[in-house]
Amino acid sequence: MTPNEKIVALLLLLQAVSAFFLWTLDALGAVSEGKFAVFLAVDLLAFTLTAYVYTHEKWGEATSRVWILAGSLGLMILLFVGLYFP
């Protein structure tokens, strides 16, 4: 696997985990809207990074480590915020 393929695999895994958390939220109960928004944001941000890697790979352009690291850091922070959101 190339480094980009490994990154995409991790991002897809993260999207699956985040989607699972979204699925577990009880939409008919008194669920925190904030928690829902944060996990959805994680899903969307992970998709953004996946699209970034995919398009750059396909167009033969180098992906920026700074963007990937910043995106990954943002995703980690959001995951923790989502897990501990009141």
Added chain:
Amino acid sequence: MLYYVPSPAAAFQSTKYIFQSVYYGRFLETIHLYTAYAMIMLAFMHMMRGYFVSVHKKPREMMWLVGMIMGFVTLGFGFTGYLLPWTVVSKSATDVGIGMIDALPAQISSFISFLIVGAGGDATELLRFYDLHVVVLPAVLLVLLTAKMFMLETHGIAEPPAASSQKEDGMTLPIFPDVTVYLLGLAAMFGSAMLLISVILPLNLPPEYTPQLAAQYTPQPDWYFLWIYQILKIQIFEGGGLPIALSLVAILFLALFLLPFIDRGNQRRILNRAKFVTIGLILVAELLVLTYWGLITPGQVISTENALLVLAGTAVLVAAVSLGAYSFLRGRGKRGGLAISSTAKRTSFMLRTGAALVVFIAVGSLSIGSSLNGSVSLILNGENQFGFLRLVLSLISLGIMFLGAAFFIYRLELRSGSVKRRIPFFEVGWTTNDAQ
């Protein structure tokens, strides 16, 4: 639309129900508001970016016109949607907006009133706004978007001049999956940002509108109309001066709308469009200043002198910075091998001419204010010799400043070699040394 009831008696209660009882209701309302704000902000940024990089030039004039109409429709979305929750904030601000329509010429005001207020009364008004917001404006926007996409397919994207000159021959990207995935990625990033902002700043519903509560409240429009609100609060535009203020705003919109027919030069590079870029920068700066000023002075009438000082000062400052930057960049451009010639003498000439132009623009701005003041005084107070004399002097001063500014702009253009139609009168004293 499943829960909202567009009637004065039920609008607020149904909105409150969505907030408090519908699952994810408050979240949806919040994200609806912030994405609407983002839509207006991004539309404005898109327009200004187009203005600066000259996307309005041939063959894309119609795309600019359609885009401008889409911008007006977007503002229409904001105006009509603001009323729907029927809160004291939204109803009071909308009433002020509708009140301004009466200051327009009779035919126009009666047509607009018929369109948005109907036979009169709160019930009709709210229903019309609701219909416009959820049916008419989306349909109009869809038609305009289709037309613009069709024109985009025909003419292609207006790339920056540098990019188009470096474009590789025959390099195109397929719409699917390449462009689609790229756009979906951007959309996901935008959606993610909106979700997080909604979490950080959840919306709170203001109190319900009642005439008693509205009497205690200072009406203020939403942020995207604050600059107009601030112009209307300037002392000379109070009362009888309202039509003049509205005419000025209308002229600004009209000038932006007709930009492809005003800015007709072939130059698309920002470096070669000092005049229009400076005007654009002044416009953005004035809008920001007026918006912030409107925000911090709700309901306060602004004295004409203060308004002139702030607005003319902003214009002068921005013009000075912009023209100074142009002089500097043109100087560097020569040394950096760009297609802009420069020498020390030339830079000095540009700086002197630019400085003179800034002074003329500044005095011209004050003359505009003084002429307006004189006109309004004459209209309100009737004929008097002093007022008439002051108006004549202001107009003469304005004319001199206008001619002076045109003279210096012409000489700047002459220096850069981009003058198309020669005006011998403006070349008095021009020697070949100046052209070096």
